[in-house]
Amino acid sequence: MDLKFIDREKEIWRLGNVLSDPPNYILVVYGPKSSGKSTLMMRIARAFQDNSFVYYDMRARHPKKIEDVLATERPGLVKRFRRMFRKKKFDDGIEIRRSEMKAIRKGEEDAFKPLLPVLRRMNKPALILDEIQALQFGELSKESISSVLNFLVTITKRLHLAHAIIVTSDCLFVHEVMHLAALEEAAEFMFIGDLPENAVKAWLENEGLGKEERNRIFEMVGGRPYDLWVVLQHWRNEKNLDILDQTVQRKAERIKFLLSMLPDKEKRRYLKDLKEMLYLGKLKGVRPDFLDWVIKNEIAFFDPVTGNIFPISTAMKNALESIFQ
Numbered sequence: 001m002d003l004k005f006i007d008r009e010k011e012i013w014r015l016g017n018v019l020s021d022p023p024n025y026i027l028v029v030y031g032p033k034s035s036g037k038s039t040l041m042m043r044i045a046r047a048f049q050d051n052s053f054v055y056y057d058m059r060a061r062h063p064k065k066i067e068d069v070l071a072t073e074r075p076g077l078v079k080r081f082r083r084m085f086r087k088k089k090f091d092d093g094i095e096i097r098r099s100e101m102k103a104i105r106k107g108e109e110d111a112f113k114p115l116l117p118v119l120r121r122m123n124k125p126a127l128i129l130d131e132i133q134a135l136q137f138g139e140l141s142k143e144s145i146s147s148v149l150n151f152l153v154t155i156t157k158r159l160h161l162a163h164a165i166i167v168t169s170d171c172l173f174v175h176e177v178m179h180l181a182a183l184e185e186a187a188e189f190m191f192i193g194d195l196p197e198n199a200v201k202a203w204l205e206n207e208g209l210g211k212e213e214r215n216r217i218f219e220m221v222g223g224r225p226y227d228l229w230v231v232l233q234h235w236r237n238e239k240n241l242d243i244l245d246q247t248v249q250r251k252a253e254r255i256k257f258l259l260s261m262l263p264d265k266e267k268r269r270y271l272k273d274l275k276e277m278l279y280l281g282k283l284k285g286v287r288p289d290f291l292d293w294v295i296k297n298e299i300a301f302f303d304p305v306t307g308n309i310f311p312i313s314t315a316m317k318n319a320l321e322s323i324f325q
Contacts, residue, residue: 008040011192015044015165019051019126023156023163025185026149028177031192032301032312033169034226040192041128041167051163052122054094058134061092066144067104067111069135070127070151071096094118094127112151119155119162126163127152133170150182157186172295175304189305194223194314207232213241220244222314251319258297274299277309278320 018027031037038057045053056070063069072093096114103109119125129152135145152164168174177183200223204214213235221227221244234243255274259267273290277300286309294300294309299316302309311317 008036011040011190012044012047014190015040016048018165019044019048019124019163023160026152026156026183026187027163027165028174028187028189029165029167029192030171030174030189031169032224033298034224035169035192035194036225037167037169037192038130039225041130041165045126045128048126051124051126053126053128055092055128055130057092057130059131062134062138064139065105066140066147067101069140069144069148070094070112071101071104071115073098073101111147112154115151116155116159116161122162124163125161126165127155128165128167130167131169132166133168133173136173146180146182149177149180153182153186171302171304172292175302178304191303191305195225195228196223199223200228204232207235209235216241216244218314220248220315220318222317224313224315227313227315247315248318248322251316252322254297255299255319255323258293258299274320275324278311278317278324 015027029037029041041055045055054070061068070093072095074095074097094115096118100109100114104111104114135148152166155161156164166177174189177187178189197218200218201214204217205211209217217228217231221231227247230247231241231243235241259270262270270290270293273286274294277294291302291309295302298312299320300309301312311320
């Protein structure tokens with residue numbers, strides 16, 4: 001059984017409804033790292049045969065120029081002929097003619113205008129921009145990234161031409177997107193979090209783990225797909241659950257090290273905020289410096305839709321508890 005798709009029926013149902021309706025907004029899919037967002041998107045792209053998907057992995061694509069974000073040069077006749085015999089479920093770019101790409105690079109053509117007739121020829125086109133925050137780490141300016149988002153607004157809300165789904169684990173990027181004037185009433189948000197307890201324990205039982213082991217695993221790492229996968233691999237190889245305590249201890253030592261690098265006054269303040277976040281289960285109205293620190297160091301996740309901040313995983317929560325004991 002695919003762990004990341006246990007009890008994802010609600011998410012698949014919502015995405016199915018989005019893709020069945022006429023395009024009218026950008027869907028922003030967000031959540032902590034390793035919660036299964038990319039795998040969910042790949043499954044959707046393969047499952048919905050009525051749609052023509054263009055799937056972008058922005059970490060791998062790493063575009064340096066705005067024309068390379070969404071477009072790709074159409075291959076020659078021989079390559080197109082060979083591709084007819086491949087079982088490719090989706091494209092990795094909107095293909096435009098070589099002459100159009102040259103005109104864009106020379107500044108003689110708008111970077112997005114040639115994409116529109118291609119999208120019009122596609123059957124129910126849907127663009128998935130995975131890990132879109134990676135655009136920030138290349139050579140693209142903020143203005144270029146805003147131009148990409150504006151184009152997505154154009155093809156969804158204004159022209160109703162294509163669906164656009166952007167996927168990210170960067171909560172600060174989501175926060176910025178929410179405050180862009182161009183996206184006002186042009187974007188909806190969908191959170192992908194941990195798997196629920198009953199689904200995780202049912203899956204672990206199916207894998208042959210007893211009740212005591214199932215309870216301990218969920219208590220220590222919760223429903224985070226990646227953490228569960230690591231635990232299961234260790235269980236299969238070693239036939240024990242020593243990895244649980246090791247995981248929490250490793251995270252606790254990392255937090256202690258990060259705190260030790262701070263000035264004493266700042267360290268005391270951060271400890272107070274971490275303790276409040278831990279025992280309240282969430283934290284609102286935090287200082288920007290603390291928020292930046294816990295997010296960049298993958299200690300906490302900030303939900304820009306609700307305004308809450310909470311430990312990024314159950315294992316991290318347990319690590320914080322061990323520090324304050």
